[in-house]
Amino acid sequence: MSRSRRENGFVCFFPPPNELTKCDSPPGCVLSYASLRMSHPRRIGRCIYCLTSQGPLKREHIIPHGLIPEGYTNSWVLQAASCEKCEGITSAFEGHILGAVWPAARSGLNLRTRRNKPDSHPLLIERDGIFEEVLVPVKEYPAVIIFPGFRPPAWQDGREYVSGVEVISQLNVQVAGPPLKEVAKRSGTKQIRFVANFKGHSFLRLIAKIAYGTMVADFGLDGFEETYVLPAIMGTSDDIGRWVGCDGERKHRSRPLPLHTIGRSVVNGEVISRVSLFAKFGAPEYVVVVGRLRPNAQAGRFQLPRS
Numbered sequence: 001m002s003r004s005r006r007e008n009g010f011v012c013f014f015p016p017p018n019e020l021t022k023c024d025s026p027p028g029c030v031l032s033y034a035s036l037r038m039s040h041p042r043r044i045g046r047c048i049y050c051l052t053s054q055g056p057l058k059r060e061h062i063i064p065h066g067l068i069p070e071g072y073t074n075s076w077v078l079q080a081a082s083c084e085k086c087e088g089i090t091s092a093f094e095g096h097i098l099g100a101v102w103p104a105a106r107s108g109l110n111l112r113t114r115r116n117k118p119d120s121h122p123l124l125i126e127r128d129g130i131f132e133e134v135l136v137p138v139k140e141y142p143a144v145i146i147f148p149g150f151r152p153p154a155w156q157d158g159r160e161y162v163s164g165v166e167v168i169s170q171l172n173v174q175v176a177g178p179p180l181k182e183v184a185k186r187s188g189t190k191q192i193r194f195v196a197n198f199k200g201h202s203f204l205r206l207i208a209k210i211a212y213g214t215m216v217a218d219f220g221l222d223g224f225e226e227t228y229v230l231p232a233i234m235g236t237s238d239d240i241g242r243w244v245g246c247d248g249e250r251k252h253r254s255r256p257l258p259l260h261t262i263g264r265s266v267v268n269g270e271v272i273s274r275v276s277l278f279a280k281f282g283a284p285e286y287v288v289v290v291g292r293l294r295p296n297a298q299a300g301r302f303q304l305p306r307s
Contacts, residue, residue: 108176
């Protein structure tokens with residue numbers, strides 16, 4: 001077990017020691033969210049993180065730009081919704097996941113990038129008992145995402161909680177490329193190793209940010225009386241394990257599954273969101289306890305900022 005306050009390293013071997021899921025179908029629908037339809041970006045007029053209305057405010061992608069396939073229109077955008085300071089904070093952990101942890105998956109699925117797309121990615125293969133790095137063309141690369149597993153949010157199961165979050169499992173999901181057996185045979189190896197290094201709480205902060213942005217679009221910025229998970233997103237508290245985690249369930253059962261799914265429920269006025277990135281390929285759902293609503297808050301009724 002490891003504490004995610006430090007950099008967490010995850011290793012996946014082929015043949016895999018635990019479950020490996022694979023889906024050969026294309027991404028299809030990009031995002032599913034039951035109660036909200038966004039046909040065009042929506043303007044907030046305040047930073048959704050620090051609430052300032054001063055200075056230049058930039059747009060905020062609810063689903064990161066780099067997780068949308070080429071050729072799709074990303075209307076899940078909040079305009080004038082992030083100040084420069086807060087954008088710098090969220091871009092750091094978002095960029096780490098997209099750029100350092102998931103580059104091969106994004107290439108294999110032809111997801112958007114503002115940089116030149118790579119022609120190949122390094123792959124660790126075993127030869128004579130030693131793992132060596134070889135460059136494999138994108139079309140031949142078996143892109144595997146390692147998803148860390150956590151306990152449910154401490155808020156949800158009521159357990160004693162102090163700080164941080166503990167990793168208790170991992171799920172390895174192949175999202176692109178030829179079957180691993182085929183790659184291993186072609187490479188003349190019996191073992192392939194995949195490594196994912198998560199910096200701090202970057203992955204869970206990304207999941208929480210997506211949940212929070214979706215709920216702002218749904219209930220409006222003024223719809224919340226208190227946003228529990230916001231300090232953890234911004235890195236000003238070490239309590240992300242109280243608000244974000246896993247319960248081992250998959251609530252989203254529509255078929256075919258879209259590339260990503262987001263759902264939510266309201267329990268005693270508190271909003272609980274479920275986020276699954278790469279859901280189409282069997283990725284887990286993460287539970288996010290977003291915050292408490294105001295008594296008059298209404299879902300699906302976007303509230304413009306008060307003038």
